[in-house]
Amino acid sequence: MRKYVPAAEVNENITWQDIAPGGEVPEGGTSDLFNTGDWRTMVPTFIEEKCKQCLLCFPVCPDSSIPVVDGKRLDFDYKHCKGCGVCYKVCPFGAITFGKEEK
Amino acid sequence: MAKMTEIRWHGRGGQGAKTAALLLADSAFNTGKYVQGFPEYGPERMGAPITAYNRISDERCTVHSNIYYPDYVVVVDVTLLSVVDVTKGLKPEGAIIINSGKDPEELRPLLNGYTGRVCTIDAGKISTEELGRNFPNTPMLGAVVKVSGLIDEEEFIEDMKGSFKHKFSTKPQVIEGNMKALIRSMKEVKGL
Amino acid sequence: MSIRERLSGNEAVAFAFKQINPDVMGAFPITPSTEIPQYFSQYVNNGEVDTEFVPVESEHSAMSCCIGAEAAGGRAVTATSSAGLALMYEVLYVAASARLPITLACVNRALTGPININNDHSDSMGARDSGWLQLYSENNQEAYDNMLMAMRIAEHPDVRLPIMICQDGFITSHAIENIELVEDELVKKFVGEYEPQEYLLKKENPLSVGPYDISPYYMEHRVSQAQAMKNAKQVILDVSAEFAKMTGRSYGLFEEFMMEDAERAIVIIGSSAGTAKEAVRQLRAKGEKVGLIKLRAFRPFPMEELGKALNGVKAVAVMDKSEGFSACGGPVFAETRSACYGLPEQPMMINYVYGLGGRDVRVESIQYVFERLSEIIENGTTGEVYRHLDVRGGEYSGL
Numbered sequence A: 001m002r003k004y005v006p007a008a009e010v011n012e013n014i015t016w017q018d019i020a021p022g023g024e025v026p027e028g029g030t031s032d033l034f035n036t037g038d039w040r041t042m043v044p045t046f047i048e049e050k051c052k053q054c055l056l057c058f059p060v061c062p063d064s065s066i067p068v069v070d071g072k073r074l075d076f077d078y079k080h081c082k083g084c085g086v087c088y089k090v091c092p093f094g095a096i097t098f099g100k101e102e103k
Numbered sequence B: 001m002a003k004m005t006e007i008r009w010h011g012r013g014g015q016g017a018k019t020a021a022l023l024l025a026d027s028a029f030n031t032g033k034y035v036q037g038f039p040e041y042g043p044e045r046m047g048a049p050i051t052a053y054n055r056i057s058d059e060r061c062t063v064h065s066n067i068y069y070p071d072y073v074v075v076v077d078v079t080l081l082s083v084v085d086v087t088k089g090l091k092p093e094g095a096i097i098i099n100s101g102k103d104p105e106e107l108r109p110l111l112n113g114y115t116g117r118v119c120t121i122d123a124g125k126i127s128t129e130e131l132g133r134n135f136p137n138t139p140m141l142g143a144v145v146k147v148s149g150l151i152d153e154e155e156f157i158e159d160m161k162g163s164f165k166h167k168f169s170t171k172p173q174v175i176e177g178n179m180k181a182l183i184r185s186m187k188e189v190k191g192l
Numbered sequence C: 001m002s003i004r005e006r007l008s009g010n011e012a013v014a015f016a017f018k019q020i021n022p023d024v025m026g027a028f029p030i031t032p033s034t035e036i037p038q039y040f041s042q043y044v045n046n047g048e049v050d051t052e053f054v055p056v057e058s059e060h061s062a063m064s065c066c067i068g069a070e071a072a073g074g075r076a077v078t079a080t081s082s083a084g085l086a087l088m089y090e091v092l093y094v095a096a097s098a099r100l101p102i103t104l105a106c107v108n109r110a111l112t113g114p115i116n117i118n119n120d121h122s123d124s125m126g127a128r129d130s131g132w133l134q135l136y137s138e139n140n141q142e143a144y145d146n147m148l149m150a151m152r153i154a155e156h157p158d159v160r161l162p163i164m165i166c167q168d169g170f171i172t173s174h175a176i177e178n179i180e181l182v183e184d185e186l187v188k189k190f191v192g193e194y195e196p197q198e199y200l201l202k203k204e205n206p207l208s209v210g211p212y213d214i215s216p217y218y219m220e221h222r223v224s225q226a227q228a229m230k231n232a233k234q235v236i237l238d239v240s241a242e243f244a245k246m247t248g249r250s251y252g253l254f255e256e257f258m259m260e261d262a263e264r265a266i267v268i269i270g271s272s273a274g275t276a277k278e279a280v281r282q283l284r285a286k287g288e289k290v291g292l293i294k295l296r297a298f299r300p301f302p303m304e305e306l307g308k309a310l311n312g313v314k315a316v317a318v319m320d321k322s323e324g325f326s327a328c329g330g331p332v333f334a335e336t337r338s339a340c341y342g343l344p345e346q347p348m349m350i351n352y353v354y355g356l357g358g359r360d361v362r363v364e365s366i367q368y369v370f371e372r373l374s375e376i377i378e379n380g381t382t383g384e385v386y387r388h389l390d391v392r393g394g395e396y397s398g399l
Helices: A086-090 B017-030 B079-081 B104-110 B124-131 B138-148 B153-167 B171-187 C011-022 C034-045 C059-072 C082-087 C089-095 C122-126 C140-155 C182-189 C214-247 C272-285 C303-310 C330-341 C363-379
Strands: A042-046 A095-102 B004-010 B034-039 B049-057 B072-075 B095-098 B117-121 C003-007 C022-027 C054-055 C077-080 C102-106 C134-136 C163-168 C176-180 C254-257 C266-267 C288-295 C297-299 C315-320 C348-353 C386-388
Touching: A086 A095, B004 B079, B004 B138, B017 B034, B017 B049, B017 B138, B017 C003, B017 C176, B017 C297, B072 B079, B072 B138, B079 B095, B079 B104, B095 B138, B095 C011, B104 B117, B104 C140, B117 B138, B124 B138, B124 B171, B138 B153, C003 C011, C011 C034, C011 C059, C011 C077, C011 C089, C011 C102, C011 C140, C011 C163, C011 C182, C011 C288, C022 C034, C022 C059, C034 C054, C034 C077, C034 C102, C034 C176, C034 C266, C054 C059, C059 C082, C059 C089, C077 C082, C077 C330, C082 C089, C082 C122, C089 C214, C102 C122, C122 C363, C134 C214, C140 C163, C140 C176, C140 C214, C140 C303, C254 C303, C266 C272, C266 C303, C266 C330, C272 C288, C272 C363, C288 C303, C303 C330, C315 C330, C315 C363, C330 C348, C348 C363
Parallel strands: B004 B072, B072 B095, B095 B117, C022 C054, C022 C077, C077 C102, C102 C163, C134 C163, C266 C288, C266 C315, C315 C348, C348 C386
Antiparallel strands: A042 A095, B004 B049, B034 B049, B034 C176, C003 C176, C134 C297, C254 C288
8 A cells, every 4th residue: 555645744855755646635625724825916896785695706705714603604615715806796785895915 | 290281261351262161171170170261461452362361280389380381272263364474383292173164274374384183163153042142161171181191071061050050040041052052062073 | 287279369468358357348340440449338238248339429429528538547458550559649649648547459551652451550659659568469368468458557656657459360360269368257367456646536536637848847746657667677677577378379579580699690570470470480490599589568669688688699680660751771670789789798689671561471581680680790891781682673671
């Protein structure tokens, strides 16, 4: 049995002996390990009190960064939101604002 | 090296010369021999001259070339005599077997000075009389076995009975005609 | 007890597939390999196998189908020739680099042009750097035997590479010859089940395959793949030894025929090796010290082993059934000569490109080559190294 290096421990120091054959990734949910949110220069903000939970925003998010639990959307997953602004465009109720990211 | 018999078949695309070569290989195989049966492939063209080959031996033959110095040549279509140099490389101690109703010596002048045995078999006539159609394969096969002595005749007839039964399991009415054609051809081949 | 039969090379491969009963066949017909999926589809239709037969619309799709099936955890097979293999080219690399042990029956045929349906090795030789294992077969028996061993070699955890079992189009694929078949039960036991450690449909553990790779990782993946190809040599030998125990038929990385005290030798691949054996036998009967080496594994290339086998031979002709257009010889020559570089007793070596597009290779053709080797030894120099055999206007062994 091959022992794979866990994805969380794979970095640019890994040797050819330890790297997974074919680059296969034998575990799920590894995107959680990568903070792609820091690619963002614009950022959406969720105004909860204006939200009617119409859920038009969550299916258009290209990065699955609008978590929905029990039929209700929660605040943004900023670890993966890239700030494209599509959610801001579709929201009919002004429940999402969009502005410059301040870091 | 055990004695090997090499046979070259000449026919026309669609006439079944390749099938006849494979049938001969089958029969020889069934009587315990090592066999090769293969056609010379090219674009499939109905009516164009085609060549097929057999090697038959008591040991496995490793050669995978065409046959240039055959022991026997079989001509399934007599009209090829004026088109193809059918006796090219044919060993004088061998024989040529031609599908024709003529006497062997009538055809010899068409054979580029071949000095060996010339045999003829009227496969078309036998086939038409016994099978009602011109399927020269079965009589040609019978003639080749008779002339070459490659396979014991009794064994050959038994084997062919078996393969016809298998091959024509859905139309058993043609088995008898094929067997008759086979046995007649072994009797009627001229030039032995 | 083995089963005595007579089958063509294509029939033998289709029969091996039937005995193996793979999970998926993705195939698109092309001469001269068409009969393999054709016969196999009858087995599928008759319920003799429970393979999912996927009649795709191109060879690119055939290989892509195999890649998907193999990644999912199934055993996938296909068959092709010539332009069909060329159309698979892109995805051959995907299969190999994703480390998917797919099995491909390659019935070798020339590549265009001019258009030709007959045999040479230019199709599989063109794919020699794709990362596939390549085993070549002299006759129907070897095509069958190699196929029974294919998956054991390819799927081995030290290897995990796709495998191409090659045989010569028409010359063996369409020639009926005697063959010894192995009983179904023994085949089933020998080949076993495909049990990859990780696969797409493994519900306990999700898997991603075929990712994008950035420069800091790509080279490590390629070296790991290269190591797999090196590992394959020992696995081929081990699986072949086990096969020999079952059948009595022994195979190595190459076959040495009458090489013990040979002063002149040829290195050759495929059906013409059989014809060349007859030439060697005839010359040996006259007391001439000649021999031949028939390569079975071209990928992995048995570099050290071949060098050892050729050390001390006075003159060697390497036979290439593909024109590599390198302006200095074919691929088998390049690698064989490389294998002999630095040997203590390095042979003089020439290259004959031969048998292209079905040009018939006769016993006399090979005898002609041995005569040239005699001249080389006599003269002490090779003369022209890169030659063509049986070509009008050039060297012709005549009839």
